Amino acid sequence: MKILLDENLPHNLRNELPGHDVFTVQYMGWRGIKNGALLALAAGGGFDALVTVDKSVPHQQNLSTLPLAVVVLNAKSTDFDDVVVLVPKLLVALNHLKGKSVTYIQ
Numbered sequence: 001m002k003i004l005l006d007e008n009l010p011h012n013l014r015n016e017l018p019g020h021d022v023f024t025v026q027y028m029g030w031r032g033i034k035n036g037a038l039l040a041l042a043a044g045g046g047f048d049a050l051v052t053v054d055k056s057v058p059h060q061q062n063l064s065t066l067p068l069a070v071v072v073l074n075a076k077s078t079d080f081d082d083v084v085v086l087v088p089k090l091l092v093a094l095n096h097l098k099g100k101s102v103t104y105i106q
Contacts, residue, residue: 004042010080016087058102069097074101074106
């Protein structure tokens with residue numbers, strides 16, 4: 001699965017998702033791009049999912065028009081230690097994702 005990590009997530013989280021092609025917004029050169037345009041770029045770039053902690057993304061965008069899934073991590077903060085504890089649940093969720101959907105991980 002090709003996954004895009006939003007810029008609000010730690011870069012080294014990509015190393016915690018073995019078996020997936022994981023890129024960061026920063027790596028793609030998309031830093032500072034607003035959510036709607038970012039989702040369109042991700043869809044056009046062949047990404048299967050956007051992983052974020054931004055709970056507003058699903059409510060601000062019409063995800064039914066895009067082929068990718070959005071995964072929202074409900075972490076205490078964006079610090080690596082607070083996000084990495086959600087990785088086991090994230091890995092399970094990635095196996096069941098469908099495009100045009102939102103999944104919340106707590």
